[in-house]
Each structure stands twice: as C-alpha cells, then as structure tokens.
Amino acid sequence: MMKISIKETKNPVIIKFEFPDFITQNESFEFKNIDEAKNSPLAQQLFYLPFVKTIYISGNFIAIERYNIVEWTEVQDAVAEQIEIFVANGGVIVLPNENPTKKQPTTVYGETTPNPASLKFVVNKALTKTAFEFKNIDQAKPSPLAQELFKFHYVREIFITENYISITKYDSSSWDEITLEIRTFIKQFIENGGTIIDENLIENNVKQEKQQIKNFENLDTTSQQIINILEEYVKPAVAADGGNILFDSYDETEKRVKVVLQGACNGCPSSTFTLKSGIENMLKDMLNDKDIVVEALNG
Template sequence: MINVIIRETQNPIILKFEFPDFIANHVNYEFKNIDEASSSPLAQKLFHLPFVKSIYISGNFIAIERYNIVEWEGVQDAVAEQINEFVNTGGKVLNAPEQASQKMPASVYGETTPNPSVLKFVVSRRLTKTALEFKSIDDTAASPLAKELFKFPFVKEVFIDENYVSVTKYDISDWSEITLELRTFIKEFIENGGIAIDESKIVSHPKVEKQKIENFDNLDTTSQKIINILEEYVKPAVAADGGNILFDSYDPIEKRVKVVLQGACNGCPSSTFTLKSGIENMLKDMLKDEDIKVEALNE
C-alpha cells in the first residue's frame, strides 16, 4: 500500500507528492497539458482536475503547479488521496519506466556574446520556463546543473534560460581552452537526465515577481508600460545575446527607470551604450517623455 507524502516547496503554487520509492530514474518529465502527458497515465488523470497547470515527475516525487483559482490548503488532501487510489489499484505513473535509464540525445553548441567573458551554450531541449542567474555555488539550490558547473575553477557565474546556459568565466582561462570541456559536460549532463532547473525549489525573487500578472496589476500605469516594452522589444534581443533584463523600479519624480541586467548583459562592456542609446531612447520615444533615464543596478 503506497501513501504519498505532501511536501510544500519554496514556490507556493507548486506542491510535491513524494513516493516511498523512485518513480523516475535519471529522467525528469514536464507536462504542460494532457496531450503532452501520454507517457504518464497518472499525469493524464491529474490533468482532469481544473486547477492543474503543469506536472513534473522526477526521482521519487510528482510536483504539481496549480492555477490561482484554488489554494493548495483546500485541495491537497484530495489530490493525495486520488494519487494513492490510482497507484494502489494498479495505475501506472509512467508507461515505460524501463526507458528511464536510456540516454536522450541532445545537441549543444557554443555562441559568442557581446561580453567577452560570457559564452552561450544553446541546448536542443527546453531547460526551464523561469530564467535564473547564479552568482555562486551557494545560490544553486534550484539548479543541479549550475551547482556542477561551479565545480569548474574557471566558472564565475551561470545564467540559465529557456534553452541555453550562459557561463561567465574568470580571466584565468581562455575560451579556446575550456569551451569544448564545458560543452561536453553540459551535453552529457542533459543526456543523462540531469536537472537544469528544479522549478519546485525556486525561491521567489522580488524583481521577477513584479512582472507576474498578479503583481503587475498593482503597479502604476507607467511602470506597466515600461515592463511591456521591455518584454516585447528588449528581452528577445538580449536573450539572443545570452542575457536577460528585469524591471526594478520607476521613479516618477526623477523619471528614472532602474533595471537589472543578467547573464551576458551583466558586466558587458557594451551594456552602458545599449542602455543609453538603445533602451533609454526607445522608452523616451514610446512613452513620449524625453526626460526618461535608464540605470542598471549591479547585484
């Protein structure tokens, strides 16, 4: 008789249901809808619940991300009961667990960025839906991949976005000496089922939270317009260069916009020029305000 244990995560919308034994060896699964969950009869059943947004299966747990129409407190026991009943009556968590030990081929290639200290490694597989930056190994609770990368003595910082990893190196090494080693490591890590980002362990970041719909609605109109401009026009461009930009604040008196640069954009020699000649001029034009100033915060 199996009884799953309910575990809260650092992300309030994601709840873990832990099994006494491993249910997925060396491979993690992410399903965003019932059609994607064909390999998991249990996930397909759970998607019939109207509040289930995404399902992650890894190791000995299933993590469920909910929509905001409910709170976990009101439904978590019923979900656990449904999982227990399904599994204890012969239902399968995964259709073919024997495939878990097989490698899943992935391609990885390196791209240069405007920042000579940063190289972008593009992966042929989705790594995360939440961009995260790691300044040291102490920050890597949510990223087994970043934790392993910091064990290389030449790795200074790591930034992981949807399908790429940006690595910032110390000046002690040249890219010609370490690129192949890093590319091979990332490729083998992903192929062997390593987790790039564990969504259930992401700690809420105040600068990221501002851009979420529920918090976005509480901002003033100008701040909302600035975020929309950054999201639509600026982020795709900086992502192509291996970086990211986050809105921090807007001071209506000083007309000052503060942003956070991540990944290849952080510390890039051309970032000041990009801010002033690119982003600042764009905001002045689109907001019809010549007094707008843009400033980057160094974290």
C-alpha cells in the same frame, strides 16, 4: 602511455589532474575517504597516499584536496605518474552505473556574446520556464546542473533560461581552452537525464518576484507600458546576446527607470552603451518623454 596534465586551481590545497578525454559520463563524484570510494578503484588507491583528504572526479579531470603535511610541488608529479600507470595497466577509474538513465539525444553549441567574459550555450530543448541567475554554488541549490558547473574552477557566474545557459568565466582561462569541456559536459548531463532546475528547491525571492511581475495590474500606467516595451522589444534582443533584463522600478518624479541585467549582459563592457543609446532612447521615443533615464542595477 597517456599523459596527465597538472593544473592549479584557485584553492592552493586542491590541484587538478586532467585527462586528454572525458572519464565520466555526466557524473561527478566526491569522496571523503576510502569507504566512500567503493565505485572508484582509482580513488581507493589514491586514498592510500597519506596527504589525500578529498577526491573529486568529474568531466575530464580528477581533483585532489590535500592535507597540509605536504606541498603540491613536492608530490604532484608522483601522483600524476601513479594515475598514468594505473590507467595504462587497465585500471578502472569509475565503475559503470548498473542502472543507467536512458539518454536523451541533445544538441549543444556555443555562441559568442558582446561580453567577452560570457559565452552562450544553446540547447535544442526547453530547460526552464523561468530564468535563473547564480553568482556562486551556494545560490545554485535549485539547479543540480549549475552546481556541477561551478565545480569547474573557471566558472564565475551562471545564467539559465528557456533554451540556453550563459556562463561567465574568470579571466584566468580563455574560451579556446574551456569551451569544448563545458559544451560536452552540458550535453552529457542533459542526455543522461540530469536535473536542470529542481522546482521543489526554488525559494521565492525579490528578484524572481520582480521577474514574474505578479503585481502588474497594481502598477501605474507608465510602469506597465515600460514592462510591455521591455518584454516585446528589448528582451528578445538581450536574449540573443545571452542575457536577460528585468524591470525593477519607475520613479515618476525623477523619470528614472531601474532595470536589472542578468547573464552575459551583467558586467558587459557594452551594456552601458546599450542602456543609454538603445533602451533609454527607445523608452523616450515610445513613451514620448525626453526626460526618461535608465539605470542598471547589479544582477
């Protein structure tokens, strides 16, 4: 009989029951009651348990949110056994989609970054023209993919740019445990026509305005030079490490350049060294000004 693994989450009322293989194909489900769970015979059966409040099905797991009438330690083993018996007897977890989206063959592979908490997942196709960084699921409304990825308890931050997704994890999980799960999920999501970025949901904000440098022509000459240097020499190197750099401002009096680090670069232990020994020295040399100072803002 297939063995279900029981995994705690950061939310004490939610617990995950993990399968050895994926049980959904780029689809995630959330059921609040038995009527909503019509396309999941397993979820319908689980709703007969009086303590089941919400059921989530995604990737290789089923997560259940309980009411406070019991503790998970009292019932989790029995729930896992019920799921194992259901599957062993040929029960259907989720009914197949009657109108499946045509798959788009996709290659996804993981690359390490200088930041041990971040991994870069490179895709063999364009994802977006504009880079986006999401700190939590509420910020991720323009990205259905990011919203789904945030449902994995170990995902802390997400950065999406032209052809890769940089994911920063919580320390509670190791990359050895979760890389395959994330890579497979991203691959299936894209292959099944999932939306990476919904342009209609993008809200103009200060960070995006700075990134696009719409007022470039109105900036002072030094700021323009700094932007050009960052774009031509720094961004490609930073992108190779799973991150991004944005020009924020230049103070002519203090000779202070402020930049925003995103993706794997944000919070990276080596980012300070990179700023001081790399970018700062480059700007001093190319602008012929030894008093230039570079400061990083939180992404």
